[in-house]
Amino acid sequence: MNGITVGEALVAELRRRGVDCVFGIPGVHTVELYRGLAASGIRHVTPRHEQGAGFMADGYARASGKPGVAFVITGPGLTNTLTPMAQARADSVPMLVVSGVNTTASLGKGIGHLHELPDQLGLAQTVALISEQISDASGLDPAVDRVFHRLASGRPGPAHIEVPLDVAAAGYAAGPRTPLAPAPPTDPDLIRQAATRLAEAQRVVILTGGGAKRVETGLRALADTLDAPVVQTVNARGLMHGHPLIVPASPSLSAVRELIENADCVLALGTELGPTDFDMYATGRVTAMPGLIRVDRCRDQLSRHKADLAIHDDVDMVVPALLAAIPTKKTKGGGAKRAALTRAAAWNEIGADYRLQVEVLNAIRDAVPSALIVGDSTQPIYAGNLYYDHDRAGGWFNAATGYGALGYGIPAAIGAAIAAPSARVICIVGDGGAQFSLPEIMAAVDENLPVTFMIWNNHGYREIAASMQDVGVTVIGCDPSPPDFSATAKSFGIPFATTPAEPDAVARALREADRLDGPSMIEVTAPKFEHRKD
Structure with missing residues (x-):
């Protein structure tokens, strides 16, 4: 050079x-x-x-x-x-x-x-x-x-x-190079110990985080071998869609916590066990994890939660090693039944309002299979983070957990569309969050990206208003006026549709958008939260 x-x-x-x-x-x-x-x-x-x-x-x-x-x-x-x-x-x-x-x-x-x-x-x-x-x-x-x-x-x-x-x-001058040291091999003794414990356990539960989202085939085989329900955190959604062992529900829910606490061995793969995944309701109660075997590529993460056995390695290296080390496939011992009972209890637990919004998500998934769904902090995303079975590994992600930055959804969806040009990308944002980054849609126009921007418009910050009201604080600052999204889409030069927040109606609008080239916008009109006026 x-x-x-x-x-x-x-x-x-x-x-x-x-x-x-x-x-x-x-x-x-x-x-x-x-x-x-x-x-x-x-x-x-x-x-x-x-x-x-x-x-x-x-x-x-x-x-x-x-x-x-x-x-x-x-x-x-x-x-x-x-x-x-x-x-x-x-x-x-x-x-x-x-x-x-x-x-x-x-x-x-x-x-x-x-x-x-x-x-x-x-x-x-x-x-x-x-x-x-x-x-x-x-x-x-x-x-x-x-x-x-x-x-x-x-x-x-x-x-x-x-x-x-x-x-x-300045003119470039070559400097000293530091070759990348190869990763050390997985410790075979730890693999043997983990395999023995998993084989001997009768009620294994697998917890999956974002570190497992690229090892779907191996995870499916491991779950089948162990007859183990697989609980997904938000960043693992989309793994093993429709599988009888899957539990696509937040470990924050009491039903999921009960499943985990009744296990005799918990295998945690690539999850930090963080509060926004495991204690979304801020109860302060840590879920007991009997016989915890933890796999993570971050040594610091492994030190933050006591485990019976900790394996410092990539999940995609450990899963096939465990499969090879577990001697025989277990006889079906009720894993699918435990998963089904947990799914049913979790579904009841999230409540009628969130169930309706998950039904909308199910309709979106079925209307546009294998889409990437990218979200911001808004009602259907909150609902989906509690309970939703997506059909694409790594195809559900949002900023409503972790750091929780608003304005994420629209630009992140654009980045996802660049990375996966053959996929349809659906961006779900609220009317409030959309206003943080609405101009970024023009980048999707410039690049002619197949992104459908779905604006969930309930005319305000519903979640914040409800939180304020619940603790007796006068609601203020939660009713910013949304723009005319029809006029906004017209100014962007992209197709626009509006639909009520009903599963069949949303699916019809989305199927129409899916037939189009380039970006489009759908406004979903949801009821406004009518808070008390003190």
């Missing part, structure tokens, strides 16, 4: 490592990053806000399994991207944010340069798993090696590289 700038060399290095799309808004502080972009073969998608760039990178990563990459400017570009980085960290999503920064000599001086921050690198380090500055022309290679090594090992999350203006324009 002789005779090129550091900025050009960075783009070439990203391409060499398999990056095929960058989400970014060019600025004067990233011009040198763009010098080599047009000829690199890397696709560039322009969001309307740097927060959108970060959320697009997140959606791309979840749909592809590869790190999503965002290019942002110094200062406000980086700070606008911190929220997506925090969401990615909470949900273990691999993301790389590349930012500019002011000239090397000016850093930390506080003399009023454009977009200046007191310590941009330090600010990024509060959220990123790793944050590197390329401080000179030969610093590119080792910095990129360190960043990609971190992205490939341990718990996934956001990483950051910043390039000072003067360094980005």
Whole structure:
């Protein structure tokens, strides 16, 4: 790569490592990053806000399994991207944010340069798993090696590289390379111990998190071998759709907790056992997990919850190893019955309002099979996070858990559509959350992406208003007026339909949208929450 700038060399290095799309808004502080972009073969998608760039990178990563990459400017570009980085960290999503920064000599001086921050690198380090500055022309290679090594090992999350203006324009010089060390093999003794315990147990329950979403075939075989119900957290939804052993319901529900607590061995695969998955109602009660065997690629996560046996490794390595080590398939011992009883009890537990919304989700799934459903914090997403059986592994994700950032759904759906061009993408957002990032729909127009933006319009922040009213607080600030979504869609130049929040009606509207090329919008009119007026 002789005779090129550091900025050009960075783009070439990203391409060499398999990056095929960058989400970014060019600025004067990233011009040198763009010098080599047009000829690199890397696709560039322009969001309307740097927060959108970060959320697009997140959606791309979840749909592809590869790190999503965002290019942002110094200062406000980086700070606008911190929220997506925090969401990615909470949900273990691999993301790389590349930012500019002011000239090397000016850093930390506080003399009023454009977009200046007191310590941009330090600010990024509060959220990123790793944050590197390329401080000179030969610093590119080792910095990129360190960043990609971190992205490939341990718990996934956001990483950051910043390039000072003067360094980005300087001639590239090769620096020392650090080869990626191969991952150590799975400890065979731990596998044998786990296999023995699982084979001897009579009432195994498997808990699955996002770390298991790419091992569906092996998980199905393991569940069948152990005759074990499989409980899905939010980030595992879509695994083993329709299987008699599946429990597509939140471990926060009492019915699911009872199933887990009555097990004699619990196998937890790739889940952090976090409060928004396991205690959504904030009861403060930790579910007992008898005979817990825990598998996770993050050593820190393994240390946070006491387990009878902890295996530090990728789930996709451990599941086939367990299958090979378990001697014989168990005789059917009631696993399917335990799963069915739990499904029925959980379905009753979520209540009539949420059941109706899950019926809408079921109608959406059946109208457009194997779609990617990307959501924001809104009523049908809350309902689905409690109980919903999606039909595509990794095809249900949203920002209503973990960090819980509003404005996520629309740009994340765009990133997912870039990553999975053959899939239909359905974005479900509320009228309130949609207003955080509505302009990003124009990026879907620019790219002609097959995304249906479904706006669940109940004219306000229903969940917040109900929460305020429940604790005796006068409801205020929860009734922002939504725009005319029909006029908004017309201004975007995309097809529009409106439908009541009824399963058959929503399915009809969605089937019509599915016949169209490019993006479209459906407004689902839901009842407004009529709170008390004190």
